[in-house]
Amino acid sequence: MIDRQRETAALAAIDVVQIVTDTCDLIRGRGENPGDTEQDTVLRLKAICERIGATVTLQDVAPGRPNLRAGIGPEDAPAVLFLGHSDVVPVGAGWTGDPFEPRIHDGLITGRGASDMRGGIAAVIAAMSAVAAVAPDVRLELLCTVDEEDRATGVHSALAFDPPRPYLACIVAEPTNLDVVIGCRGATNFIVELTGASAHAGRPEDGASSIYAANELMTLVRQHNDAALRAGRDPLLGGPSWNVGTIDGGSGTSMVPRRTTVTIDRRTMPGEDPTAILDHLLAETKTAIESSGIANADQISLRGEVDMQMPGFHTDPGAPIASVASDALRELGTTGTLTGWTAACEGGFIAQRYGTPTIILGPGDINTQAHQPDENVSIDQLTTAARVYALIALRLNESHTGTSPYPITVDHELRPAR
Numbered sequence: 001m002i003d004r005q006r007e008t009a010a011l012a013a014i015d016v017v018q019i020v021t022d023t024c025d026l027i028r029g030r031g032e033n034p035g036d037t038e039q040d041t042v043l044r045l046k047a048i049c050e051r052i053g054a055t056v057t058l059q060d061v062a063p064g065r066p067n068l069r070a071g072i073g074p075e076d077a078p079a080v081l082f083l084g085h086s087d088v089v090p091v092g093a094g095w096t097g098d099p100f101e102p103r104i105h106d107g108l109i110t111g112r113g114a115s116d117m118r119g120g121i122a123a124v125i126a127a128m129s130a131v132a133a134v135a136p137d138v139r140l141e142l143l144c145t146v147d148e149e150d151r152a153t154g155v156h157s158a159l160a161f162d163p164p165r166p167y168l169a170c171i172v173a174e175p176t177n178l179d180v181v182i183g184c185r186g187a188t189n190f191i192v193e194l195t196g197a198s199a200h201a202g203r204p205e206d207g208a209s210s211i212y213a214a215n216e217l218m219t220l221v222r223q224h225n226d227a228a229l230r231a232g233r234d235p236l237l238g239g240p241s242w243n244v245g246t247i248d249g250g251s252g253t254s255m256v257p258r259r260t261t262v263t264i265d266r267r268t269m270p271g272e273d274p275t276a277i278l279d280h281l282l283a284e285t286k287t288a289i290e291s292s293g294i295a296n297a298d299q300i301s302l303r304g305e306v307d308m309q310m311p312g313f314h315t316d317p318g319a320p321i322a323s324v325a326s327d328a329l330r331e332l333g334t335t336g337t338l339t340g341w342t343a344a345c346e347g348g349f350i351a352q353r354y355g356t357p358t359i360i361l362g363p364g365d366i367n368t369q370a371h372q373p374d375e376n377v378s379i380d381q382l383t384t385a386a387r388v389y390a391l392i393a394l395r396l397n398e399s400h401t402g403t404s405p406y407p408i409t410v411d412h413e414l415r416p417a418r
Contacts, residue, residue, distance in 0.1 A: 002398060006134050010390045013130035019382050020109065022048050022122035024102040027111035033087035037064030038146045041086045045121065045144060046070075052129035054142075061157045065146040069158075072132045073139035078166040078400055080393045081141050081356070082124045083346060084173050085148030088113035094373030110376040115364025119377040120173030120385065123363060127389035138397045141167075148346055151308050155346045159353050167356040168396045169321035171389065172347040175364030178381060178388075179337045180325045182359055183236050186268035186312035187344035189245075190278050191261065192217060192285075192304040197296060199256040207256030208296035211249045214260040216288040217302075218244050220281065221264060234269065236314070236340035241267045263307070267344070270312040278304050311348035314340075319357045320399050321392070328391040332384050341366070361388070 025048070029041030042058065049056045049070040058066040068086070071079070091099045091112055102111035109119065121144065128140045145154030194214050199207025225242040233239050242264065249260025266277060282304050289297050315322060317338050326336035343366060347358040363381035364370060 002395060007391060007394055009134040010130045010394060011387055013133045014126050014383070014386045014390065016379065016383050019122050019126045019386055020104065020379060022125060023109055023114065023119045023377070023382065024104075024111070026118035026121060027102045027109075027113055028100055029086075030100050031087045031113070032090045033147060033149045035090060038086040039064040039066070042066050042068050042144070042146075045086065048122075048125055049142065052125060053132060054128065059158065061146050061154050065154070067146055067154050067158050068142070068144040070128075070142040070144075071139065072128050073136060075139070077137065077139035078168050079139040079141045080396055081143060081165075081167045081170045081350065082128075082173055082389070083170055083350060084117055084121045084124065084142065084144045085154070085346065086144050086146055087149045088116065089149050089371050092373065096374055099375075104379075107379050108376040109379065109382075110374050112375055114369070114375050115175040115377040116366070116370035116375070117174055117362060117364075119364060119382050120175065120362035123382050123385035124173050124389055126386040127393065130386070130390050131393050135394060135397070138393055140393055145346060152310055152346060152349075155349045159349060162353070164354060167350070167354055168400055169392075170347060170350040170356045170358040171321075171325075171392065172345050172358065172360040173362040173385070174345050174360050175362050175366050175370050175377070176341075176360050177365045178329060178334050178361065178363065178384060179339045180322060180329065180359055180361050181341045182317055182319075182322050182338050183270065183314035184312050184341035184344055184348070184360065185237055185240070186270070186272070186274075186310050186348055188266045188268055188274040188277070188309040189307040190264040190266060190274075190281070190304055191307045192264065192282070192302060194260045194262070194300060194302045196258055196300045197256070198258040201254040201256065204256050205295045207258075208299040209256050209294060210260035210300065211257045212292070212294045213285075213289050213297075213300045213302070214247060214249060214262050216292050216294075217262055217281075217285045218247070220284055220288060237269060237312070238340075238342055240269055240272070267342070268312055270314045270348070274306050274309045278306055310344045310346065311352045312344065313348040313351035313358050315351070315357050315359060320396060321357045321359050324392050324395045324399070325359055325361055325388065328388045328395065329384075331391075332387055334384065361385070
């Protein structure tokens with residue numbers, strides 16, 4: 001049976017004032033990406049983790065950019081892994097106060113990173129401390145990576161030489177408005193460079209326009225995106241999508257452009273291979289250019305690279321992590337909704353590397369709060385997040401040791417990706 005006495009003690013040990021203090025401290029760490037480093041944030045986080053008795057290790061990814069691992073409980077026990085990141089997006093315009101001096105008002109904490117994801121990390125640490133106080137036999141770990149908001153170099157570095165670990169589950173503390181996200185699409189960036197031949201604009205027929213060739217590429221991207229919208233949609237994740245983000249070509253109005261570079265965002269479904277997608281796109285583009293009627297099309301070459309990739313994941317709604325999280329949230333007074341994300345996160349790396357059942361669950365809202373001016377997070381949601389993280393950790397451990405009725409099959413209705 002579930003150890004209700006231990007759960008009650010863990011919930012009582014969660015310190016709301018400390019969660020608020022830690023969230024504000026982490027906001028002051030800044031860490032805009034690109035343009036800054038995560039060093040200050042990570043040092044603040046290290047001190048917070050050491051305060052609760054966790055063992056902390058840092059791994060330098062680049063100068064001033066260390067990943068952090070913190071663990072509490074027996075090192076040889078199967079662990080629940082919490083995943084976060086230490087960078088924030090650039091501030092941007094529209095703030096009504098200093099983005100890195102947190103303000104507390106009307107039950108909210110306002111500051112860059114409040115919801116994405118300083119608050120989520122602070123809630124995780126509060127849960128780790130509470131569980132350790134009442135269940136020292138439970139192993140909990142936090143992996144906090146650098147560079148999540150840009151190129152994901154931190155998680156690549158963290159996992160490159162990491163041996164398989166017996167994780168019971170992974171909880172990504174990104175802002176989900178306390179919904180349980182059991183699947184998300186991946187994200188891939190392509191860079192395609194098209195090279196033609198320069199000529200005087202007075203005799204364009206002597207050249208081979210890389211911009212005209214790029215137009216063939218972009219037409220294909222638009223057609224693929226339109227086709228994806230018309231195709232059958234996954235009830236949880238929707239479907240793949242394409243977007244041309246930037247185009248950079250030519251060197252003067254009076255010259256036929258020799259070189260053009262196009263960047264493309266491709267949101268992938270779990271299991272899709274970005275390299276295969278790019279190879280197919282390049283082959284299609286080459287054929288389209290050859291039959292386009294562009295002058296000297298045979299002189300146009302193209303090459304592409306996968307600049308960044310973040311895999312998606314899809315966890316079975318009947319998996320213990322989904323069941324436990326949803327039921328615990330409902331006990332705490334929320335809906336416990338199981339849903340999907342059209343965004344991407346680093347949880348796919350954990351699911352892919354270890355085969356770990358993964359969810360995204362955190363305070364704040366990805367659409368209305370994260371990355372916005374006056375970004376904020378509700379203190380009530382921070383408290384509920386810490387409480388549900390503690391219950392999940394205790395119940396998954398009980399399930400693993402055979403002292404809990406979990407796993408169970410969830411019959412909740414799935415909500416489509418948002």
